[in-house]
Amino acid sequence: MAADVQFFKRVSIEQVEEGKELAPKFDEHGLLPCVTTAAHTGEVLMLGYMNAEALKLTITTGEAHYWSRSRQVIWHKGATSGLTQKVVELRIDDDQDAIWLRVDVIGDASCHVGYRSCFYRSVPTGEGPAVRELHFEEREKTFDPKAVYGDAPNPTQL
Amino acid sequence: MAADVQFFKRVSIEQVEEGKELAPKFDEHGLLPCVTTAAHTGEVLMLGYMNAEALKLTITTGEAHYWSRSRQVIWHKGATSGLTQKVVELRIDDDQDAIWLRVDVIGDASCHVGYRSCFYRSVPTGEGPAVRELHFEEREKTFDPKAVYGDAPNPTQL
Numbered sequence A, B: 001m002a003a004d005v006q007f008f009k010r011v012s013i014e015q016v017e018e019g020k021e022l023a024p025k026f027d028e029h030g031l032l033p034c035v036t037t038a039a040h041t042g043e044v045l046m047l048g049y050m051n052a053e054a055l056k057l058t059i060t061t062g063e064a065h066y067w068s069r070s071r072q073v074i075w076h077k078g079a080t081s082g083l084t085q086k087v088v089e090l091r092i093d094d095d096q097d098a099i100w101l102r103v104d105v106i107g108d109a110s111c112h113v114g115y116r117s118c119f120y121r122s123v124p125t126g127e128g129p130a131v132r133e134l135h136f137e138e139r140e141k142t143f144d145p146k147a148v149y150g151d152a153p154n155p156t157q158l
Helices: A013-018 A052-061 A145-149 B013-018 B052-061 B145-149
Strands: A032-038 A044-050 A065-068 A073-076 A085-092 A099-105 B032-038 B044-050 B065-068 B073-076 B085-092 B099-105
Touching (some): A032 B032, A032 B044, A044 A052, A044 A065, A044 A099, A044 B032, A052 A073, A052 A085, B044 B052, B044 B065, B052 B065, B052 B073, B052 B085
Parallel strands (some): A032 A099, B032 B099
Antiparallel strands (some): A032 A044, A065 A073, A085 A099, B065 B073
């Protein structure tokens, strides 16, 4: 059930970039990417996708909703794990095809693998060998995914 | 010319999520999204896309390279404007289909409209009217896009 938020038709670059009308551009799958950061640290927690309904639900409820590409359903983040994301601020970018959500996370974890952030590994940059070994920036998991998700299928796809 | 960085074949969820092998997953257009934040403030500056070559160039040069979807070319950020992005840290997410770049920005601006961040407008959340008027979080442009880009075509597409 889509909440009642109006999106405007995109009519000009000036409207989209310089205006006050919410006129999001969804891609050929009806989605736009959403960067979610921890409001008080700036840490990027995850990159998710929203369809029109997920964006409307996020706006009206103040809790993050995404479109699950692996399960093909609206995904109220935390509905299974309890790790809901309370929206502190929702921003949209210049051409209105990407969202930035600043959130407070109940339970302080957002990643299905058990880490605080999905971005728990870095890649060494600069001159170096062809094989760049990933470095774990988070040493310990914040929660045990088996205990939280049980036998639910892993959303990662090869 | 692709730089010499090796990507591994994706063979298992454990390898992708818990391993040290760089095995990025590009979408059907050969791209993955990249969140770029200001290293010292955590502000999200932009959301761009990288193909394999852009990711390899970013890793080896330590400067952000993207794939321009509007111009269909490798885009060395700042090549036109001088607003290059020096990589402080490059992270990859759990299923290796998204990048987080922490950068220092020469000139302190990343948005082609002239703002510091592409995400210069917020959308009011919570209960409220159907029409949500965007709120400008940045009051003044950091640079004059006409002076910097001249007559180059605007990348925003309707």
